[in-house]
Amino acid sequence: MNNFDVIVIGAGHAGCEAALACARTGQKTLCFALHMDSVAFLACNPAVGGTSKGHLVREVDALGGEMGRATDQTLLQSHMLNLRKGPAVHSLRAQVDKQAYAGYMRRVLETQENLTLLQAEAAEILTENGRVCGVVSAYGQTYRARAVVVCTGVYLRSRTITGEYIAQTGPSGLLNSRFLADSLTDLGITLRRFKTGTPPRLDGKTVDYSQFEPQHGDEKIVPFSFMTDPASFDGLQQAVCYLGYTNEATHEILRANLDRSPMFSGVIDGTGARYCPSIEDKVVRFADKPRHQLFIEPEGNYTDEVYVQGFSTSMPFDVQERALHTIKGLENARIVRAGYAIEYDCIDGRCLSLSLMHQDIAGLFFAGQIVGSSGYEEAAAQGLLAGLNASLYLRNQPPLVLSRMQAYLGVLVDDLVTKGTPEPYRMMTARAEYRLLLRQDNADLRLTALAHQAGLADDVRMRRTEQRAAQLEALTAFIDSARLTSEQAQALLPGVENVAGQTLARLLARPEITLTMLKPLAPELAEYPSDVLSLLETEVKYRGYIERQQRDVERQKKAESRVLPPNLDYASMHGLRTEARQKLAAVRPENLGQAARISGVSPADIDVLSVFLTQLERRQALEN
């Protein structure tokens, strides 16, 4: 009855994907939820995706995860960001209906074969000879499993703070986790304290929208999931968001009450994220800015509550209210839920391996905010990977490790595990060195085959990916050979010399030519679906650079393929600098490429390691 293959602790965005990944690959899975009504709860903004986060959602979907489909199914508004900045950084973001989203996801979990949900607090993780063997609930029940995925989000010993009011709760007054932190400490895992925050929610009926600038969704909705038919959005009435601004009066109130701010008075000691400052933080750090931007976003169709993006705060309730009332259009706004800061325990990702399994405790995986990240998308992506790797571990198969060259998810995990993060980590395109390759439009071509091989992406999805790949290939061959007549070329680019006789690919590579301009001239193009056409356009426009990045990738791959044994004695290794010795011993990199990314390890240190590895490899060859 209480015997499972794997236990997932937590049913937030990481936990849901982890549990699904395990169950879908045939593992008997138990998923602990602190509260069944907060499964897949969107505790902060009512939106999924955004720059680089949209890429992550695409990758989760390509790997056979659920977040993309859940978003498509509960969409209120959709917007492709950065359309003016080059295809590599186009990013999808969707407003979703919070309750519907959580409801959809809970239903998916409930109907998933091999998956059991349980409302209970996980109190202790059991181990035996350095291996995980089960979990004890706060009720005292023992559940057996050979793998555990810890996805406690921001709930571990969390407390929320609004001005002078401090509550020992999770987000929005939900129960927190009280016992598990001690169990982790007992396992020898060092905990640290991070902090994040959320803005107040207002009663939409009390907002004067005429004072705001409406923000509409895209006319043509691009789905998140590669499996969603774009036509399914036809006729969807998209919700509207609203743009407004704070002003000097707002800032004045915040400044005058800084002594009551828990952040400035020292009540909060957790490390906050620089990219997610509270409004009082912004007012202090960017004192010369006369106004800050706000977006009013709907929380869902079921409610009048609206979210005030840009106004995250932990000021006392009365200060929040007075500050909001200075804003044009919010003069009479009523707070439904106050903004708050939340502090929670998390681990240092550097104790994990790239599979997200703990380096010393076999079978113990971590994913999501407990690893030091922030954001639903970052959590979901890690959850999927940790869940899948727990399943592979149980099946005695090598883990799926994604490199920085393969996926944003690879960058995310490598950053958390190799570099570690001093603050809640947010995905950014600026962190991805191969971002021309890691686009949201090719996530399936990059990843689906890997997930299919690992048993997570199903055959239908795999066939869809193969079909897209085949179409892209045929289309590429076509435009690399097709040419316009010289009249057509002249009409297209009047006055430009030497265009006649050029292939369509050469023409398309010019910045001023778009595929839309070529369509009337080459009727064959109409045979291909629009997603494949735009994929092609990107690859052609970036061809030179993509090829260059691919060469870098090849070089990098070579370094990544040289495996460093986990128990190397760096301390006594010849030729390493002292700093490098310490850093290498702390991170215990899995390969030479990863070692090179550790700060404090120089190229000469890597060469030294390389010589050492050669010696090792040759000794092993001799022995065999």
Added chain:
Amino acid sequence: MIEQDTIFALSTSETPGGIAVVRISGPQARQAMALCFHRPKGGDCVPRMLTYGHVMDGETPIDECMAVFLPAPHTYTREDIVELQCHGAPAVIEQILALLGRLPLGLRPAAPGEFTRRAYENGRIDLARAEAVMDLIAAQSRAGARRSLQQLSGSLSASILSLHDTLVEAIAAVDAGIDFPEDDWEQEANQRGFMLMQSVREKIAELLGSYSGGRLVQNGVRCAIVGRPNVGKSSFLNAAAGFERALVSEQAGTTRDMIELALSVNGMAITLMDTAGVRSDASGLERLGMDLNVKHIQAADVVIFVADGSAPLTEDDRLVAQSLPDVPVVVALNKADLGCVLSEDDFSMLGGTPVFVPCCARSGEGVSAVLEAVLEALPLPSDGVGITNARHADALERALALLDRATNAYAAGEFADMAAMYARDALACLDEILGYGVEESVVDRIFSAFCVGK
């Protein structure tokens, strides 16, 4: 074999003088030799045979040298190896190393101890010596770090560091706009990124402008004395020397071999090169002397064009004028004691802005004025921040080209993502100059400079 790329480095110690050996190892070594080493008779070298020839940068000879091609696997690294044995002058070595890095073959400078590491990893050095190899790498990298610091003067490294810094800021601004497209400062950040990239671009161009001047300060000025026979070139050299360095006679065609004289003028080292007079009907030995001349004149940083000011120009004077290299020219109107019939107008065929100075080599009058004019004609850096190292200049040139592409991508309007990529590559070029250890922290910069957040 583990490595695929081809590396190169100076493999003798870096003491000036004597013979220096530049070693190239890897699959492209032979190709590199074909591109930059020219035998007088043309054609490929016979493996393992030492061959005479020139290291050529395109059409320009850099140095006279001996070269040998050693095919894999019976070499130190077990890869193809080419060795160039050239003159040990630091300036020449720098030019050769820069040239190798610029060849379209993807060659790169060897890392500390890399030849030995390859030798080891390719099985040339036995297992037991691994630790010695590891220690060697460590020692060479420490020495290399010291050396690269020495090559960068304090003010130069400061100005390149500040360029590096500005470029990080530029990338951060562009990336901030990409990662936070809906924030109200996005447009501003975008423009700022563009502006900063352009300013870095301009400063790099400026630094590069100082390259020739900086090199001159470091290595001294090579100044050729040219002119038709008998105008008084050797007399000029002697007057500058203060003793009879060269043979003087009324006989045209007296000077056959080039004669050098090292001088210090206002603290600058100048090497005067007296050359054989140029004339169209030369033959025999005189002809040979003239041909040899051409090489030295082409390598000059500046030229003194000696003319007999007391006589009208001749066809041979015009022949000299036509064959001058593209460097600053000072016209010495010699034999001023015999009167002057020439004016600037007679030299309109020279183009550019040559300086005219009358002098009398026989008495020595006006000779120092000519030498001062020579110094003034050179682009010497005023504040001392000058690039002197060919590899640094080369890295800056690549950075410049990349920033051009970055700003072009930007100007095209749509490709902020590409612009940031090019700028990152340019940053890597600056890293090459500064050496390792400069952490770029675009993400940190985004957070400190922009008010991001939800």
